[in-house]
Amino acid sequence: MKVKIVDFTKRHYSLLLSFWLPFLIMGGYFISRNMYPFGSSSLLTVDLGQQYVDFFAFFRNTLLHHPTSFFYSFSKALGGDMLGEWAYYLLSPFNLLLLIFPAKNIDAAIFLITILKYSCAGLSFAFFIEKTQHLRGLKTVMLSVSYALMGWFVAYQLNLLWLDAAILLPLICYFLNHLLLQNQQKIAYSLTLAAALIINYYTAYMICIFLLLYASWLIIAHYQSAKRFGHQILLFISNSILAAGLAAIILVPTFYSLIGSKGQYTQQLIHYKFEYFPPKMLAKLIIGSFNFQQMPSGLPNIFIGSLGLLSFIAYFFFRQFPWKERIASLLITLFLLLSLCFEPLDLFWHGMQFPVWYPYRFSFIVSFWMLLLAGRALQQLKKVPSWKIAAISSFVLYAGIILYTFLNLKKFSFVSTTNLTLTVVMAILIWLLLFWPVDLKYQPLKTCLLSIIVIVEVASNAFISLNNLSYLSEKEYAQPTAALTNNATWIHNHNHGLFRTGEVYSRTKNDGLAHDLNTGSYFSSALEKNVPDFYGMIGNPDGDNYVTYSNGTLISDALLGMKYFITPKSNLSNTQQSLTQLTEKPDLKTYRQIATNKLTKTYLNQHSLPLAYLASNQLTKTKSFYDDPTTFQTNWLKSATGHQSDQYFTPQNFNEVVFQNVTQQLRLTDTVFKKKNLAKEAKIIFKFVPTTNNSYYLTLGAPLDSDNVTFYLGNRQLNQYSTFRHAVVVNLASHAKGQEIVLTAVFKKSSLWLNHFVLYQMNNRLVNQRLSQLKKQQPTVKKLSERRLQISYTQKKSQQLVATTIPYSSGWHAEVNGQPVKTTKIQQMFLGIKVNGAGVKKITLTYRPPYLLTGLIVSLISIAVLIFSYWFYRPKYRPKKFI
Structure with a gap:
């Protein structure tokens, strides 16, 4: 047994190193950063901490407790189809590792999944480059580690759902090689492409675009006859369609779901322009060329290390490769580079929608292509008599990249002088070791030294880039998660029915999804458009991909079935207080407190309706409109009850308005107020004294978000969701008769538009009666x-x-x-x-x-075709190889 293991290791050491080096490099880095479970920090940052981790909790909960949630969940905002969510977020086989870890240690599972994906990317590329380019040993390791730690993988490691594409791409291309050049591996190509389509249709769409280019390149580079050309085209098309058919059970219903969600935001107006000056992308080839500002709107992440870049450039100067192959390679390269800066092509790669954050998401394909050509160059380096031309050309072009970046250093916030110097040193060392001839007996030492420098360089890029990001501490994640778990457990132990639970504190918009609480809030790229439209009408924050039920009234709370509300205690110490107050909710005084624990209180809304209620037929005639939420809610309740003459909200005047460094005007609502002295702080102070114990609400138009104004209630900042695009309703007072309420608006800019700024008093008695x-x-x-x-x-x-x-x-x-x-x-x-x-x-x-049955039928037919194909092409019937 020991002999077999040693023999296996000797024969496959390059593959083993390609897997374990990324694992050890990134694992060691994360441990040094005290990432949980090895310290007090975590890998949770941006969307991974605010969105994906909750989906992972939902994944565990569905598979272990509520399997029907695979199809539908009432935790998706107000309820919605989940098949599209699974297709985008959760179908990676790596996610099965989540089941091994307890729910409270899900961030430890994320740690393991992340480094395993780095490792599998390295292994996948090593397998591809060995089999297609016949590289062996440390050359394979150098390229595979460069691929695993490429700029795209490092920058987007927090988007775990996309990383599988980088793992599958080399395998798909390997099997496509065999399909087109040797008429083999038909089933394997279809299966791996189907796997990509099932795991994440979004990145698989990008892979499919590239496969058109890659198949064209293979066919042109190995063209022999028109008959063979036609046969290769037929093989590619038929087997690609078969892959889509195999994935139809997911793709068909998901496509229908997309029509009502992301499909509603398809870009209609295309500008035929460059999105930036194209040479700027050269700066992204420098070590550590990534920071937080590059996430929302940056340049493409195409760092592959000096070895990959030098070899990629050299490839085009090796006459050993046929001219038709190099021309095809050049055309594809130009197309890919143009896609990274020309708006119509950028849109095309992203499904005709501009990305919200994380630009140029397909750049992993560009890096793969560059490293593929680099592998071809390395494979031929010893044999090529004209290596000096390639060496000089690569040196000159790389020097040009360095010089351009240096001369424009002030324009790139993500490039430092130190990083540029480090890049120059590494590039020179790698260039010398790559091209400088040495005696044959020193060749192993040279290759070993080259490998060390290459790995140090790409690891340095990963470390420096990730050091530019901040992460949630373990406490920031664990404490609110534990509080929500306790609240959810208590509520479900006391009520096994169907209801919704409002939040006065939250960790993320997907708390309901993670804890089975049906909170009415949700954040997803596949959110149906009609949901945020509705939230915009009832006066709650909404966006293209999120809704937040943070601004409910007594009417909307009841009609939407918000039966329970959970709120943090106000007397928590600083060490306890990691529960973020989401909103003001004086209306809780009208609800009944039913539970309390160390951190939170739970209230019962006695007027909440079930998710189905008997209503007047007049409700079918209710109209939709924006920016008047009190009127919309009034129409909803009076149409449901049939009392069309009811009036629930009455506009109120403020008792006093004080202007400080602001030009005074008589009218408040929809008036633009300007600073007197631009150098000084400006504020408007609004005061009113409730004459009843009714609820008081203030409406705020979209210009009154946190970018333009900061509101204070009394001597503390108003708890209010910071961004909204339609008028929202803010609950300012309840059971506060005779108490002065002071609201202060502090300008953030030179002027402030009090858009839809109206104070209302609710007729609580009439609302409760209805x-x-x-x-x-x-x-x-x-x-x-x-x-x-x-x-x-x-x-x-x-x-x-x-x-x-x-x-x-x-x-x-x-x-x-x-x-x-x-x-x-x-x-x-x-x-x-x-x-x-x-x-x-x-x-x-x-x-x-919808269309699940259709997709199932198509997939079953495709499986039958696949089985027949396997039987027909089994070895004894398999045709002879083309080459």
């Missing part, structure tokens, strides 16, 4: 599973509208007393059912992802 009326008609809603509900009630009318606050989808199917009935869309948002005939009614709602 809500009580709706509660008397309350049906019983039983959750049989995440995708199956039962609604029971006794109908007294000949026709009754059963309204729900479940977002409308064609995936919902209804049966009344066992008979199928049509569903209808109400309020241009929710699911409604019109039920005829008096008597006892039992409605069953079942969710089936």
